[in-house]
Amino acid sequence: MMHVTFADKGLLVGDRVADLLVEYCAVLARHGDADTVQLNAYGTDGQKIVAKFALSEGAALLAESTETDLPDPDNEEAERYLLARIDRRTSPPPARPAHDTGAAVYDELGL
Numbered sequence: 001m002m003h004v005t006f007a008d009k010g011l012l013v014g015d016r017v018a019d020l021l022v023e024y025c026a027v028l029a030r031h032g033d034a035d036t037v038q039l040n041a042y043g044t045d046g047q048k049i050v051a052k053f054a055l056s057e058g059a060a061l062l063a064e065s066t067e068t069d070l071p072d073p074d075n076e077e078a079e080r081y082l083l084a085r086i087d088r089r090t091s092p093p094p095a096r097p098a099h100d101t102g103a104a105v106y107d108e109l110g111l
Helices: 015-031 076-090 102-108
Strands: 002-006 009-013 035-042 048-055 061-065
Touching: 002 015, 009 015, 009 048, 015 035, 015 048, 015 061, 015 076, 035 076
Parallel strands: none
Antiparallel strands: 002 009, 002 061, 009 035, 035 048
C-alpha cells in the first residue's frame, strides 16, 4: 500500500496504481500536458473514497510506502487507463497520411 500526497491531502492506494500515477504525472510534465485521473482510495480515516486528480506539469505528487492491514482498493480500470496513456505518450503510433490515396492514384496516372 502507498500513501499518496497531492494538494495537501493524503490517501492510501495500492502500490501498482501509485507507481503508475507518479510515472504518468512525470510523462505529462515532460510533454507539457495535463489530464484528470480518478482512483479508488482510502482517506486518512480509513474510509473508502473516490479521489480525482488534476495532473499537470506543475503537480506536486508524492507516493511513499506504508504498512496497513487494509486491502488494496480496486483500481484495475484506472491502471489500464494509466498504462494506455503512458504507452501512447512514450511510444506513439507511426504517422499516417490524412487520407489514403493508395493504388487509385497510380491507376489515374497510368503508372
